[in-house]
Amino acid sequence: MSTAQWLQHTSSLLECKQVDDLIDQFMQTLEVELALSDSFFLKPSADGRHLVPSASNDTGLLKVDGQASWNVTDFQHPFAHVLQTAKPMMLDYYSLAYWHDNPEFAALISEIQSDEGLLLYPLKQDNHVLGLLCFALKASDSVLQRQEWQQYCEVFVRHWQWLNKVADQTGQACQLTDSIAEIRDEMTLQVNLARLSDELVGESSGMDRLRRDILRGAGTVLSVLVQGETGTGKELVAKAVHDYSCRHNAPFVAINCAAIPENLLESELFGYEKGAFSGANSNKKGLIAQASKGTLFLDEIGDMPLTLQSKLLRVLESGHFRALGAAAEVHSDFRLVAATHVNLKEKVNSGEFRRDLYYRLNQFPVMVPELKDRLDDLPKLIHHFIERFNSHNQAQISGIRSEALGKLKAHQYPGNVRELRNVVEYACALTSLNGEIDVPALPVFEESLSAGEGNVQHEYEYEDIGDLKLAVAQFERNVIRTRINRFKGDRTKAAMSLGLPKRTFSHKCLKLEINE
Known part of the structure; x- marks a missing residue:
């Protein structure tokens, strides 16, 4: 083979950008140009303690097991001797018999014939062996006398080392990029957690876990x-799940499943065509369609009728639905967030809620802690509600006295944060301009009243009331909320206990913004 041809092979070799491609091309060139019976390449393992083949080969003359390895300090095979001396070793058929004590080496050369031998050639750089070439060839072959392929090997070694160095640098760069990305993600997380703490107030572990969830x-x-x-x-x-999602620029559509009669809930969700039923005088776009590209929030999902649950499940599975009276289905790409204060698992077991819908809703559960479990957050919450009252009413309540704070801390808050908000707003309404909330401005909590439902009454400082309409509304709100809590959310029983028709009771709840 001419020098020009070896130069051409060298040029092609230097164009390789991957180590595996480089080794493949290098070995193929040597096997063809040197007319070898077979060949393979041994390189150090990751820990440098073993020599391992670059590829397996069970069809050639040399049987190379891809899982084989040779300890570099085990001199029962000739590879260790070549590593030690850094010199080529030519083994003819009879010399190979000396190494049959090593099972893996014996398996490797099992098909070598009497007129063949094995050349072990070290690949060196600065007299340090980086790998071994193993050639099966005719014993009479004078391949070691030819210099061109050995020079070709030197070029291979330099390019191999250069590619390894580039790979190491690339790996380090990737690690650095990953580290920077992790730092950036952590900074974004901390910024978002800080923003969320202005909306979901509290420093307790439960609130920190909630914000992260x-x-x-x-x-x-x-x-x-x-x-x-x-x-x-x-x-x-x-709303926070929506605001911090990729859909935050699209609509957030909310509906309370418990506040809408069963016969109207379906039309609210799916919409209807003109003439679909009596009173449908025009087309109406349903909430599912309105929430497309955004988020649909179904509050009190546990109160959804069973017949509607199956229709909702189909929408969640396919994204397709049909408005009432419509001839064709339409598609809505929405993300569902549902909420409930009841134990849906118990409703599933009792047959009141579809099991398949429950698992479809519960893909990512989020549990909101009760206020009684995080009473240490009370001062921050009270300050937050005072600031909110001041902003909405152009007031200047400066804070709360320690005695009043102590009384609020002693309460268990069956109505949770909403109850605390209403208590603070009521107290703010009874507090003079620039003053601090004091004990006389606080309502008397139910557990502090005398026994007997007929004797339950709140003690107010009537002389301090500055807005009669607000005070009356607050009184009604507290009575209704207390009664709903007593009957564990059953509005029918709560209405009956107050001597009100259910429709009147529901109207008052809507007017007073009571969502229990």
Whole structure:
């Protein structure tokens, strides 16, 4: 083979950008140009303690097992001797018999014939052996006398080392990039956690866990089920999931499944065509369609009728639905967030809620802690509600006295954060301009009243009332909320206990913004 041909092979070799491609081309060139019977390449393992083949080969003359390895300090095979001396070793058929004590080496050369031999050639750089070439060839072959292929090997070694160095540098760069990305993600997380703490107030471990769960859930495409007692702020959590998701620029559409009669809930969700039923005088776009590209929030999902649950499940599975009276289905790409204060698992077991819908809703559960479990957050919450009252009413309540704070801390808050908010707003309404909330401005909590339902009454400082309409509304709100809590959310029983028709009771709840 001419020098020009070896130069051409060298040029092609230097164009290789991957180590595996480089080795393949190098070995193929040597095998063809040197007319070898077979060949393979041994390189150090990652820990440098073994020599391993670059590829397996069970069809050639040399039987190379891809899982084989030879300890570099085990001199029962000739590879260790070549590594030690850094000199080529030519083994004819009879010399190979000396090494049959090593099972792996014996298997390697099992098909070498009497007129063949094995050449072990070290690949060196600065007298340090970096790998071994193993050639099966005719014993009479004078391949070691030819210099061109050995020079070709030197070029291979330099390029091999250069590619390894580039790979190491690339790996380090990737690690650095990953580290920077992790730092950036952590900074984004901390910024978002700080922003969320202005909306979901509290420094307790439960609130910190809640805020982190919200951000994790917002970063997924899973349906989110927000669970928690009445008044814990489940709608705030749902809105936060939307606001911190990739859908934050699209609509957030909310509906309370318990506040709408069963016969109207379906038309609210799916919409209807003109003439679909009596009174349908025009087309109406349903909430599912309105939430396309955004988030649909179904509050109190546990109160959804069973017949509607099956229709909702189909929409969640396919994204397709049909408006009432419509001839064709339409598609809505929405993300579902649902909330409930009841134990849906118990409703599933009792047959009141579809099991398949429950698992579809509960892809990413978020639990909102009760206020009684995080009373240390009370001072921050009270300050937050005072600031909110001042902003909405152009007031200047400066804070709360320690005695009043102590009384608020002694309460268990069956109505949770919503109850605390209403108590603070009521107290603010009875506090003079620039003053601090004091004990006389606080309502008397139910547990402090005398026994007997007929004797239950709140003690107010009537002389301090500055807004009669607000005070009356607050009184009604407290009575209705207390009664709903007593009957564990059953509005029918709460209405009957107050001597009100259910429709009147529901109207008052809507007017007073009571969502229990």
